[in-house]
Amino acid sequence: MIIxxxxxxxxxxxxxxxxxxxxxxxxxxxxxxxxxxxxNDSLSQTPSDPPNIVFIMTDDQGYWDTGVAGxxxxxxxxxxxxxxxxxxxxxxxxxxxxxxxxxxIMTGRHYLRTGLYNTRFGGDTMGIGxxxxxxxxxxxxxxxxxxxxxHLGKYPGYQPQDRGFDEFFGHYHGHIERYEFPDQLHHNxxxxxxxxxxxxxxTDAARDFIDVTHRAGKPFFCALMFNAPHSxxxxxxxxxxxxxxxxxxxxxxxxxxxxxxxxxxxxxxxxDQNIGRLLQHLDNLGVADNTLVVFTSDNGGVSKHWKGGxxxxxxxxxxxxxxxxxxxxxxxxxxxGQVSMALTSHIDWLPTFCExxxxxxxxxxxxxxxxxxxxMSQNPSDSHHDYVYHTWDRYSPNPDRRWGIxxxxxxxxxxxxxxxxxxxxxxxxxxxxxxxxxxxxxxxQQPQTVNRLRSAFTKWFHxxxxxxxxxxxxxxxxxxxxxxxxxxxxxATWQGDHIQYTFDGYDWDTIDSWKESGESATWRLEIERAxxxxxxxxxxxxxxxxxxxxxxxxxxxxxxxxxxxxxxSEQFAIFEAxxxxxxxxxxxxxxxxxxxxxxxxxRLNSITLTPIETP
Ligand SMILES: [Ca+2]
Numbered sequence: 001m002i003i004x005x006x007x008x009x010x011x012x013x014x015x016x017x018x019x020x021x022x023x024x025x026x027x028x029x030x031x032x033x034x035x036x037x038x039x040n041d042s043l044s045q046t047p048s049d050p051p052n053i054v055f056i057m058t059d060d061q062g063y064w065d066t067g068v069a070g071x072x073x074x075x076x077x078x079x080x081x082x083x084x085x086x087x088x089x090x091x092x093x094x095x096x097x098x099x100x101x102x103x104x105i106m107t108g109r110h111y112l113r114t115g116l117y118n119t120r121f122g123g124d125t126m127g128i129g130x131x132x133x134x135x136x137x138x139x140x141x142x143x144x145x146x147x148x149x150x151h152l153g154k155y156p157g158y159q160p161q162d163r164g165f166d167e168f169f170g171h172y173h174g175h176i177e178r179y180e181f182p183d184q185l186h187h188n189x190x191x192x193x194x195x196x197x198x199x200x201x202x203t204d205a206a207r208d209f210i211d212v213t214h215r216a217g218k219p220f221f222c223a224l225m226f227n228a229p230h231s232x233x234x235x236x237x238x239x240x241x242x243x244x245x246x247x248x249x250x251x252x253x254x255x256x257x258x259x260x261x262x263x264x265x266x267x268x269x270x271x272d273q274n275i276g277r278l279l280q281h282l283d284n285l286g287v288a289d290n291t292l293v294v295f296t297s298d299n300g301g302v303s304k305h306w307k308g309g310x311x312x313x314x315x316x317x318x319x320x321x322x323x324x325x326x327x328x329x330x331x332x333x334x335x336x337g338q339v340s341m342a343l344t345s346h347i348d349w350l351p352t353f354c355e356x357x358x359x360x361x362x363x364x365x366x367x368x369x370x371x372x373x374x375x376m377s378q379n380p381s382d383s384h385h386d387y388v389y390h391t392w393d394r395y396s397p398n399p400d401r402r403w404g405i406x407x408x409x410x411x412x413x414x415x416x417x418x419x420x421x422x423x424x425x426x427x428x429x430x431x432x433x434x435x436x437x438x439x440x441x442x443x444x445q446q447p448q449t450v451n452r453l454r455s456a457f458t459k460w461f462h463x464x465x466x467x468x469x470x471x472x473x474x475x476x477x478x479x480x481x482x483x484x485x486x487x488x489x490x491x492a493t494w495q496g497d498h499i500q501y502t503f504d505g506y507d508w509d510t511i512d513s514w515k516e517s518g519e520s521a522t523w524r525l526e527i528e529r530a531x532x533x534x535x536x537x538x539x540x541x542x543x544x545x546x547x548x549x550x551x552x553x554x555x556x557x558x559x560x561x562x563x564x565x566x567x568x569s570e571q572f573a574i575f576e577a578x579x580x581x582x583x584x585x586x587x588x589x590x591x592x593x594x595x596x597x598x599x600x601x602x603r604l605n606s607i608t609l610t611p612i613e614t615p
Contacts, residue, residue: 050141050219051330051356052291054210054278055349057105057223058271059098059149059175059230062301063323064308065268071306073255074265078276079327082295086329087338087376091408094299094324094346096315096392098174098230099124099151101298101346106132106152106163108350108361108369110389112397112464115473116152119174119394120503122472122491125153126163131362133350134164137221140357145209146170148202148225155485157476161188165223169205173506176227179234184507197236199228199267203274207281214285221353224278229267229302233260236270261305292330292356294349299324311438317390317404317413318438334376342384343408348372368464389460397465405457409433410446412453427454474526474586477533479611484536487589487607492521496593498600510540510603511591512569520592521604525554529611530584535559535577536608540569541601548601549594550577557581560594563602572605579612 064071068080068088095101099119100111107114107130115127134144145167146160151174153159160168169187176184179198186192194201206224213220235249248269252262275295282288300314300321301307312318326344328334347369354361355371375381390404390413391397400422404413411430416422429443429450443450472491489501489509496519502510511521535552546565551558561577582589593601 049290052219052287053221053353054291054293055223056275056295058226058297060302060314061229061268061297062303063325064306064310065301065303066325070308075269076272078272078279079295082293082329083327085336086327086334089326089344090339090341092324092326092344093322093388096317096321097299102152104347105349108347108367110368110464115468117397117470120490124151125158125473132164133353136354136359137357138164140359142221143213143218144221146223147206149227155476156478159189167209175230177505180237199226199270199274203278226271228271229264233263233267235266257305261303264303289331294328296326297324309437316415317402322390335378338380340375340380341382343388344384345388387456396470399458399461405453410449412450474524477525477527477609479529484608484610487523492523494521510605512600512603514593514601515597515599517593517596520590522588522590525587525589527582527584527587532579532612533582534579534610534612537575537577538572538605539602540566540572542569545599548597551592551594552580553590554580554582554587569603
């Protein structure tokens with residue numbers, strides 16, 4: 001076992017990076033690979049090998065949803081194995097919801113700095129100027145792959161393969177609708193059809209990526225981002241005749257869990273089996289000792305069967321909404337059975353991985369995270385961050401409604417709905433040392449602590465939000481490759497007394513209920529090159545409502561389309577609406593009701609723009 005102190009470790013990194021470059025120059029990587037192929041012995045891994053990194057994250061798994069957390073019913077032997085063979089970060093914090101945590105992981109910055117502010121409505125897009133950990137690790141010679149959920153941008157330029165990942169197989173949105181034979185998946189920018197169950201598919205892709213990278217003699221950064229156990233909680237019944245999902249579900253129903261909880265536990269159980277397969281694969285390749293494996297989740301849990309006394313769930317700023325499981329295994333560096341109570345955060349991964357890979361984080365912007373490497377030692381410190389901060393509001397950053405701050409001992413927080421005007425009376429102060437369940441509000445007894453924490457929070461909030469515009473990015477309309485761009489309903493802003501947006505799993509969302517002349521939806525576009533663009537509309541309209549006129553307008557240019565019938569308003573069909581000229585640069589495309597209709601114009605599912613080649 002090799003244990004380095006922090007100061008020595010930094011020097012070691014310089015040395016190992018230099019060695020790696022020298023290996024490249026001398027063409028000796030094949031020899032290194034051959035040594036690794038020879039098995040998991042002292043020759044297969046040396047301290048000078050750059051560590052591989054496998055970052056495994058689940059979606060909506062709570063701190064309490066593992067066996068090692070004390071949960072008496074869930075079965076997670078692989079997750080527990082990572083914990084017992086390495087370091088448990090007992091007070092590791094994610095953001096309250098999905099996309100914000102992912103932006104923090106990728107950038108090392110609080111998500112509000114990145115322009116991302118939502119999980120839908122186009123607000124789940126990480127700013128184009130951000131530098132990701134994948135880009136940095138590529139600079140250090142790593143091959144990079146992401147398998148599973150991205151949720152940081154769906155349009156070209158914002159997809160994983162545009163943000164530093166050599167290989168991407170997964171989905172852009174916050175969730176997908178089908179887990180068996182899953183739809184809504186893409187491979188390096190192209191939609192793909194798939195067979196099988198989603199957790200297996202992502203794991204298989206990660207395994208294959210590791211194999212190819214290992215054979216090429218490169219270190220790998222493999223981000224395996226399971227979409228389970230996020231809703232809609234679809235079990236694995238894809239193996240007809242051997243319904244593994246049913247067996248697992250039955251196991252948890254037999255333990256007395258209600259059906260909702262049994263489904264969530266089954267999804268986690270299935271993920272755990274796949275993590276076990278991946279760990280075994282690392283063993284088989286002989287690279288486990290020099291592979292840093294992280295297991296964590298992206299926000300608080302949604303399960304409620306057993307919470308170990310913790311308060312709150314996903315999306316709240318109670319501990320149950322923001323504390324996540326976090327285990328780190330790296331046999332060359334970390335002794336088994338280590339535990340740290342230090343305040344740690346999802347924003348710490350970028351500086352951590354930069355340090356282990358020997359590459360500098362960006363120096364031209366604030367990096368909020370701090371490297372965790374100093375905790376990867378015997379008897380790890382319980383000191384890291386002075387404060388952890390929590391904030392989440394779906395529509396725009398807000399320092400008053402749903403927020404929290406903790407110095408480890410004391411925590412000040414507030415959770416109120418949009419219908420409530422938040423005041424100081426809604427604040428709650430908890431002594432986490434003596435009241436970890438966050439039951440006893442000490443706000444009135446500890447005014448100085450309240451003032452100190454609120455002051456620190458507001459200072460932080462101002463810092464991370466200043467000079468940043470929070471609205472959907474302009475959708476890039478590129479002529480590169482002559483590809484189509486689909487304008488999704490959730491990215492529109494809409495005006496009118498009746499018009500509304502209906503969220504229905506992203507690909508089935510609609511703009512609907514519009515019927516008065518002038519009611520409209522507008523998309524903000526960035527047009528790369530002026531020209532004519534073919535317009536295709538996907539919508540549903542029942543026969544008795546057909547015949548209305550939809551007007552499309554971009555600057556001075558207009559197009560009208562008479563709405564046609566589909567069999568029902570819920571069945572979408574694609575209609576050619578003609579073409580419209582779009583000037584280069586920043587443009588707005590507005591769809592509106594040209595003439596009032598009795599009920600609704602249509603249920604508009606998408607508008608697709610395709611550049612028309614000019615001779
Ligand atoms: Ca999540």
